[in-house]
Amino acid sequence: MEKKERYNVAVVGATGAVGQKIIETLEKRDFPVGELRLLASARSAGQQVTFKGQTYTVQEAVPEAFEGIDFALFSAGGSVSEKLAPAAVERGAVVIDNTNAFRMLPEVPLVVPEVNPHKISEHRGIIANPNCSTIQMVVALKPLYDAYGIERIIVSTYQAVSGSGQAAIDELKEQTWKILNNEPIEPKVLPVKSLPRHHQIAFNAIPQIDVFEENGFSREEMKMINETRKILGDDKIQITTTCVRIPVFYGHSESVYIETEKSFDMEEARSLLASAPGVVVVDDLKEQEYPMAISAEGRFETFVGRIRRDLFHPRGLNMWVVSDNVLKGAAWNAVQIAEYMVKTR
Amino acid sequence: MEKKERYNVAVVGATGAVGQKIIETLEKRDFPVGELRLLASARSAGQQVTFKGQTYTVQEAVPEAFEGIDFALFSAGGSVSEKLAPAAVERGAVVIDNTNAFRMLPEVPLVVPEVNPHKISEHRGIIANPNCSTIQMVVALKPLYDAYGIERIIVSTYQAVSGSGQAAIDELKEQTWKILNNEPIEPKVLPVKSLPRHHQIAFNAIPQIDVFEENGFSREEMKMINETRKILGDDKIQITTTCVRIPVFYGHSESVYIETEKSFDMEEARSLLASAPGVVVVDDLKEQEYPMAISAEGRFETFVGRIRRDLFHPRGLNMWVVSDNVLKGAAWNAVQIAEYMVKTR
Incomplete structure (x- = not known):
């Protein structure tokens, strides 16, 4: 061009x-x-x-x-x-x-x-x-990957309904309203519109996003695995994913556990995250500050908090990664x- | 007696x-x-x-x-x-x-x-x-622990507000109602009533349950670690926990990843779970059947599904564990x- x-x-x-x-x-x-x-x-x-x-x-x-x-x-x-x-x-x-x-x-x-x-x-x-849940995770992983390498990732997601489009947003709103009014509900959109069965999302957690593959993982889970390896250009990373829909309108949250290749210093890891492009560290436990879906809504950045060293694995690190799934995602x-x-x- | x-x-x-x-x-x-x-x-x-x-x-x-x-x-x-x-x-x-x-x-x-x-x-x-989030996890772990031993556990929770008592149940209901009516809200109970700051739980996920310890883990996360080791009578198990409150009234869900000591056969593991006391396996992906908080409400059992072998670690197994936190929990x-x-x- x-x-x-x-x-x-x-x-x-x-x-x-x-x-x-x-x-x-x-x-x-x-x-x-x-x-x-x-x-x-x-x-x-x-x-x-x-x-x-x-x-x-x-x-x-x-x-x-x-x-x-x-x-x-x-x-x-x-x-x-x-x-x-x-x-x-x-x-x-x-x-x-x-x-x-x-x-x-x-x-x-x-x-x-x-x-x-x-x-x-x-x-x-x-x-x-890439897929929304992959994008925010790799933004947070990148500075750690560059500094220490990453051997494995175990991630569980808390995904907003907007990932399934406007119909899912409308469904959560209407269904919630009806439940609070003690009216009967009839789920029609989530977890996957085109599949035969639909489940209540209001006041619930649905461990299915997209269809299931033969190996027992959902397509969303496989996307996170395959896309992360492709984006980081590293097919040695071992990745385990569990993708879950929760009653949130905008903003995916992710509980991310990683094991690095090299050992890391906790304060250095934290400062690498804080200076990484697109990342905002929100991590002040005394002030009860950590990333949340409602705070990420409407923002372009990926928010990272609850950063802590694993208590048992010397190269294990946990973090909580949140971003607006329809914006950065x-x-x-x-x-x-x-x-x-x-x-x- | x-x-x-x-x-x-x-x-x-x-x-x-x-x-x-x-x-x-x-x-x-x-x-x-x-x-x-x-x-x-x-x-x-x-x-x-x-x-x-x-x-x-x-x-x-x-x-x-x-x-x-x-x-x-x-x-x-x-x-x-x-x-x-x-x-x-x-x-x-x-x-x-x-x-x-x-x-x-x-x-x-x-x-x-x-x-x-x-x-x-x-x-x-x-x-x-024990603590609610510990109980349902160890019920699901027990048959696998007895058969194969467990080296490590990495768990992320999706916990219902009823774990914080009636005031939290009332807060979720009232807050949800106000948000749908475009009225201002003022969180007063969650995540921890006695702490200075409170966060919106409706249409959100809060990565804090109980107060934080010096090591960066919350007390709820430490309970899951310490109690699981005490109940299983095994202080060699390495455990990582991330505890999160989501807008659900009753029923905690848990994304549980384990690594066993001995290798396991997938079908045997599944049948051990199915015959374990207090466990009901709900795991038919073709029929989109898996445990969900709303299905566990009012039940005494612990429901286990999304049982699948890890794609990379030969002794890695994932499952989704749900139970009514005020009943079995x-x-x-x-x-x-x-x-x-x-x-x-």
């Missing part, structure tokens, strides 16, 4: 939870947008969306819609990306894809700008945005990749 | 969340209650409580109230137990104590009937009920100890 004053941007899935946040983030960051083309399925076409005080009409996402586009940011589901991303690339766009469609392809860079920005230049048209990471490309041109 | 037809029972903290469940459980299990004496602080004395259709007036808990009592079940906080349990023991009662007051004293048995019932007979008047475990003593007389 040549250097320009302004870049034409297409947002695919513009009416979805992540698409909306992409548009908000482009505005908030004052991204040098030339033409903005908001695209969605035929069903959502015709809806009105505001960007910088101007009203845009959402158009149907068809191959021709990518004519003249510089950046195409996709977040309309894997099948839409599979179908339309190649069409966008053919027309000269760089695709930044939020879905699972291309992440593990060897020729597609899987990028978190704080962690592996050097991979961006290797793209052949498509750059993949999706919209902001995608815009951040585009910003990086614009700035390094 | 001599064998009797019926036993005089005192419930200390009879008006609290756990005390109420103890009374319900005594009724549900048809425990051979002779006289029932319901005790509480002077502030709660005079309240009326129903047991088997009969109304009882709550009396003030004073040393003389234990005259003629066989079993005294305490759940009114550590300071009440410290003050009154010795008075009950002096008067010939067996104290089953739900608080943290005596758990780690070497001469006090810390008992989960499915795990170490043989310790009951060693008591010198006081038997301690408190009231039922206490009554169960009394039942065991009555039956084995």
Whole structure:
């Protein structure tokens, strides 16, 4: 892509939870947008969306819609990306894809700008945005990985419903309301809309995110394992994941245990985290300060706290990692990749 | 204690969340209650409580109230137990104590009937009920420990607010209601009522249960570590804990990773769990069946699912353990100890 004053941007899935946040983030960051083309399925076409005080009409996402586009940011589901991303690339766009469609392809860079920005230049048209729960974890792991190496990771997640889109947000709100009013509820969205059974999320914890694989891990759990190894460029790291949905609207929390390769000094580890890009350490136990989902909502950073050495394993370290799953976990990471490309041109 | 037809029972903290469940459980299990004496602080004395259709007036808990009592079940906080349990023991009662007051004293048995019932007979008047999050974990660990040994445990909890008593239950309900109505909230109870700061629990996850120790772990996390080692009678087990409060009313969930000493066969491990006392395996991924807090509410058992071999460590196993924290985690475990003593007389 040549250097320009302004870049034409297409947002695919513009009416979805992540698409909306992409548009908000482009505005908030004052991204040098030339033409903005908001695209969605035929069903959502015709809806009105505001960007910088101007009203845009959402158009149907068809191959021709990518004519003249510089950046195409996709977040309309894997099948839409599979179908339309190649069409966008053919027309000269760089695709930044939020879905699972291309992440593990060897020729597609899987990028978190704080962690592996050097991979961006290797793209052949498509750059993949990792899964939300992976992104925030690798942002927190990166400074420790660079300093000490990481042998293994054992992580349990506490994930917000917004990771399943607007329908899941609406379901949590409505279901909670009904339960407090002693009305009957009928779960329809979570844990996985397309599967036959649905479970109550209000006042509950559901140990299923995405479908299950044959090995007993869910696809979300496998994404965290495979993507973390790809992003850190290290397939020796042993990773165990348990992914759980809890009744939170925005902000994933993660209980992360790691074992480093080399021994570490606790104060040094803490200060490496504090100075790492994209990381904010919130860790003052006397003041009862630690990262929480409600504090991370609306923020771009990854918050790290409860940092402590394991009591038994000399190279074991625990931390609590929280970030806004639709911002750093999706919209902001995608815009951040585009910003990086614009700035390094 | 001599064998009797019926036993005089005192419930200390009879008006609290756990005390109420103890009374319900005594009724549900048809425990051979002779006289029932319901005790509480002077502030709660005079309240009326129903047991088997009969109304009882709550009396003030004073040393003389234990005259003629066989079993005294305490759940009114550590300071009440410290003050009154010795008075009950002096008067010939067996104290089953739900608080943290005596758990780690070497001469006090810390008992989960499915795990170490043989310790009951060693008591010198006081038997301690472990912490709720410990109890359900050791019930699930016991069959695996016996068969394979356990080298290490890494657990992250998803704990219900009822663990902090009725005030926390009320706070979650009221706070949720206000947030849905866009009214301002003022947290007053969670995470720890007596500490200066309080945080929103509705639609949030709070990584603090009880106060923090100097080592960076919370007291709840230290309880899980120390009590598990005492109950299993094995101080070689390495344990890492992260305890988190989530917006659930009843039922603690736990993401438990273990490494066994000997290698295990996955199907055998699963069948050992399925036949273990107090354990119900709920683990059918095709049918999307796994333990959940809302399904465990009101049940005495510990539910185990998401049982799977680690993908990297040959002796690593993950599971998801759920139980009703005020029943198996408190009231039922206490009554169960009394039942065991009555039956084995």
